[in-house]
Amino acid sequence: MNVQDFVTFEYTKEASFQQASYRYEGDAKTGWRILREGQEHLSLPAGYELLRSIRCGVCSTDLARHHLPYPLPQITGHEVIAEDESGRTVAAEINASHHATGSALAEDCPFCRKGLPTHCPDRLTLGIDRLPGGFAPWILVPKHNVVEIPQGVDANISVLIEPFAAAVHATERIDLEGATRVAVLGAGRLGLLILAALRGKRETIGGSFSIEAIDRQEERLRVATSLGADRVWDDAEALVAGAHDPPPFDIVFESTGSPQGLEVALSLASREVHLKSTTGLASMGLSHATEMVVDEVSLGPLVEGNDSFVPLPTESQDAALVVGSRIPTEMVQGIEDAGYRTVVVRQPEDLKTVSEEVRSGEAGPFSLGLVESLESVDRLLRPWPDREQGLIQPTGSIRVADVGQDRTGLLSPMLERGVKIGTSRCGDFHRALPIMQTLLEKGIDLGAIVTETLPATELPRAFERACSPGNIKVVAVHPG
Ligand SMILES: [Zn+2]
Ligand SMILES: [Zn+2]
Numbered sequence: 001m002n003v004q005d006f007v008t009f010e011y012t013k014e015a016s017f018q019q020a021s022y023r024y025e026g027d028a029k030t031g032w033r034i035l036r037e038g039q040e041h042l043s044l045p046a047g048y049e050l051l052r053s054i055r056c057g058v059c060s061t062d063l064a065r066h067h068l069p070y071p072l073p074q075i076t077g078h079e080v081i082a083e084d085e086s087g088r089t090v091a092a093e094i095n096a097s098h099h100a101t102g103s104a105l106a107e108d109c110p111f112c113r114k115g116l117p118t119h120c121p122d123r124l125t126l127g128i129d130r131l132p133g134g135f136a137p138w139i140l141v142p143k144h145n146v147v148e149i150p151q152g153v154d155a156n157i158s159v160l161i162e163p164f165a166a167a168v169h170a171t172e173r174i175d176l177e178g179a180t181r182v183a184v185l186g187a188g189r190l191g192l193l194i195l196a197a198l199r200g201k202r203e204t205i206g207g208s209f210s211i212e213a214i215d216r217q218e219e220r221l222r223v224a225t226s227l228g229a230d231r232v233w234d235d236a237e238a239l240v241a242g243a244h245d246p247p248p249f250d251i252v253f254e255s256t257g258s259p260q261g262l263e264v265a266l267s268l269a270s271r272e273v274h275l276k277s278t279t280g281l282a283s284m285g286l287s288h289a290t291e292m293v294v295d296e297v298s299l300g301p302l303v304e305g306n307d308s309f310v311p312l313p314t315e316s317q318d319a320a321l322v323v324g325s326r327i328p329t330e331m332v333q334g335i336e337d338a339g340y341r342t343v344v345v346r347q348p349e350d351l352k353t354v355s356e357e358v359r360s361g362e363a364g365p366f367s368l369g370l371v372e373s374l375e376s377v378d379r380l381l382r383p384w385p386d387r388e389q390g391l392i393q394p395t396g397s398i399r400v401a402d403v404g405q406d407r408t409g410l411l412s413p414m415l416e417r418g419v420k421i422g423t424s425r426c427g428d429f430h431r432a433l434p435i436m437q438t439l440l441e442k443g444i445d446l447g448a449i450v451t452e453t454l455p456a457t458e459l460p461r462a463f464e465r466a467c468s469p470g471n472i473k474v475v476a477v478h479p480g
Contacts, residue, residue, distance in 0.1 A: 285410055
């Protein structure tokens with residue numbers, strides 16, 4: 001049995017840090033007990049390896065952690081590279097699912113079984129949800145989440161693998177076919193990685209779209225150019241003011257990390273806005289924008305006579321949930337013709353009954369929702385205050401029917417111009433590594449994003465520095 005004692009920083013509800021003592025006790029074969037201040041804190045099943053943290057990046061999720069719906073205090077940090085028992089440098093994927101730990105329960109889990117382990121309902125998330133993160137000197141990582149970093153990759157590049165994989169995944173979730181101009185709004189920690197991922201994608205699969213960056217700070221735009229942006233813009237407001245119909249960009253990635261960013265992105269996009277920020281804050285009439293990103297649910301319009309916006313069902317049993325008194329029966333029929341079983345709720349109070357059925361497993365989950373208001377979108381995303389789960393299953397879609405309603409908030413660009421909102425979260429490290437290598441070969445240095453490193457013993461200062469305007473990515477370095 002292994003025993004590892006250490007003292008480390010925890011992040012608190014008050015958005016501050018405190019120190020606490022921890023003990024990990026156990027091994028990969030029998031599982032682990034985690035003690036905090038001598039008290040039972042968390043127990044982990046078999047399948048977790050003990051790793052020594054080397055470096056861990058500070059990300060916007062860490063800075064907004066107090067807005068997120070997971071317990072605090074918590075040892076944060078999820079962009080971590082570490083050393084395993086045999087001295088290899090490895091990265092840690094963050095979703096500790098049944099699949100990741102090699103649990104036999106994976107066969108009974110609807111998400112692990114379908115190859116969607118990042119949405120496993122029983123998952124813990126490294127440095128975000130309960131599982132201690134990489135700002136601690138030691139971490140416990142599911143064995144299938146340990147990914148070896150090829151030799152010769154600079155530590156300031158390999159430490160970016162987690163957010164870079166998320167950026168690559170974002171570019172895989174959108175349809176770049178026929179796009180001529182793609183913009184990234186906000187050339188910060190995440191935006192710059194999306195720019196690089198787009199460049200890597202264009203280098204590998206071809207395509208002639210231009211990659212453009214929008215940010216107020218000249219220094220960031222300089223880095224954007226070095227990472228592969230073809231054009232840069234320093235004035236989003238001027239772009240918005242000059243945006244006609246159709247707006248200048250086919251696709252806009254929103255990565256400002258501010259709730260206002262979505263509005264700007266929507267006025268600049270003719271086809272799709274891809275949302276990646278998890279600020280935990282309401283945006284354009286939508287309270288659960290963050291949860292929509294966490295669940296990777298997409299949102300778009302459904303206009304009568306144009307069902308091209310309805311995604312096709314992936315399985316014969318796929319079900320759609322229709323909520324609203326004004327949605328025409330022809331639209332419901334259209335969804336059924338596309339191959340969905342439908343459940344239709346005409347009165348808002350009846351949604352409660354359906355929710356209860358989903359909660360007890362009698363109904364759903366639904367892969368498609370059709371609604372007529374943003375309130376219903378929120379209710380489909382998070383119907384229960386005590387549970388981080390929606391009525392629409394992860395990677396599913398919600399469509400808003402055009403029933404002549406007021407065009408408030410998001411509804412205006414969506415229903416007037418047909419703009420869709422796509423979302424994405426974590427990516428696969430194995431798919432991101434070769435793209436990282438391609439960029440290196442092309443002389444593109446991702447490490448330019450890391451603007452400061454500080455010892456992990458000065459974590460509160462590292463967070464302060466990460467918020468300072470001149471800084472992009474701050475990385476905490478463990479001694480050793
Ligand atoms: Zn992150
Ligand atoms: Zn699972």
